[in-house]
Amino acid sequence: MALNGHVDSYYARRNAHEVLFRRLGGTEKAAVCVVGGGLAGLTTARELASAGTDVVLLEAERVGWGASGRNGGFVSAGYAAGLAELEARLGVDRTRALYELSRMGVAYVRETIEAAGAGDIIGGHGWLKVIRHDDAEGMKRRRDLMAGTYGANVEFWETERVRATLKTETYFQALHDAGPFHIDPLAYARLLAARARDAGARIFEESAATGLTRSGTGWRVETASGAIEAEAVVLAGSAYQALSGLWPSLDRAIVPVATYVVTSNALGSAVTDSIGFSGCIADTRRAGDYYRVVEGDRLLWGGRITTRRSEPTDLAGLLKADIAAIYPQLSHLEVETAWSGLMAYAVHKMPIIRPLEEGLWSVTAFGGHGVAQTATGGVLVASALTSGDDRWRQFEPFGPRFAGGPVGRMGTQLLYWGMQFRDRREERAAR
Secondary structure, three states, rough: OOOOHHHHHHHHHHHOOOOOOOOEEEEEEEEEEEEEHHHHHHHHHHHHHHHOOOOEEOOOOOOOOOOOOOOOOOOOOOOOOOOHHHHHHHHHHHHHHHHHHHHHHHHHHHHHHHOOOOHHHEEEEEEEOOOOOHHHHHHHHHHHHHOOOOOOOOOOOOHHHHHHHHHOOOOEEEEEEEEEEEEEEHHHOOOOOOOOHOOEEEEEEEOOEEEEEEEEOOEEEEEOOEEEEEEEEEEEEOOOHHHOOOOOOHHHEEEEEEEEEEEOOOOHHHHHHHEEOOEEEEEEOOOOOEEEEOOEEEEEEEEEEEEEOOOOOOOOOHHHHHHHHHHHOOOOOOEEEEEEEEEEEOOOOOEEEEEEOEEEEEEEEOOOOHHHHHHHHHHHHHHHHHHHOHHHHHHHHOOOOOOOOOHHHHHHHHHHHHHHHHHEEEEEEEE
């Protein structure tokens, strides 16, 4: 079932009465054309328009239709590539600079919501990162790294405190980070769209870009019902863009990866008796679960990763079983909504934020870490276009590398299965 042009999800049901933007008709001119109405494109358009730039945004479906409006809603610093991985490649100083840029994205989301008086978009504060085997010393080392090197406000929780908060024998120690929070991402996307429109951006929905060509010193973006002539273009699509063929070298750099989310019925005190934490919760597995309590007594739960594009036939049953394995006392819950979404990964697991050619920019491939990092990317690209800001160069090492096509997707799936195997082996060894 589709709701107002969106897949049926918890968020779509909450935002069923959103404002519609019209379809592009005819040819229009702009200084910048942003392709993609997710969080990256909306932030870019808003920042450009706020700086006085004449900007048009094209969205193939509805604003926030893709991963931007379907994700778990966690707003936190960091990237799909871990800090140790980045340090090994770039060194501590460059990694710290990248981490600070991601923290800027967290602040941007918070400030945008608070400035709009839309605090109800925020559902809870803090992040509890739990481990499924006993490794207190390892978690303390991680805390020391985050606090000492990266300035994060991270606290170590012993097993007793974790189990007093989360009523399960699955978890051992945890790290609590006070900085993150969680939101309704589709509501936030609509807020960004409203702010971009109010600043002067022209937004067109149901206007898929079907062609991109040079036009004099600028660019021409074709749609089925019109075209945009622009001095510059920003490609801000994501995994769904990778199926479009709009700019092949960028499309070939993206691996679409699916993840799944469900929400439960109202459970009353059963959920809060089991989960006594109102912020973001996730485990340290390489391919773990992530969840949060919404509306006070419902559970929103995400997990599982695959490169298959079709949704499992019993998606609700699969995730319900995952929940019951950790919280048997919640095995009676009913799944009210279940949906999937495609995330865009690059082989280096970092966003592709950079010019591709003169006047052609990319801001994509956030690898499941995009709620805050799209804000970072949008701000950097808009600032580069309006003032020559070169902070985007922090991402210069992460270009659009070929991801291997179908073979690459198969390799990614094998990697995921390998990650699952290593997670289970570590947990068995610890027991």
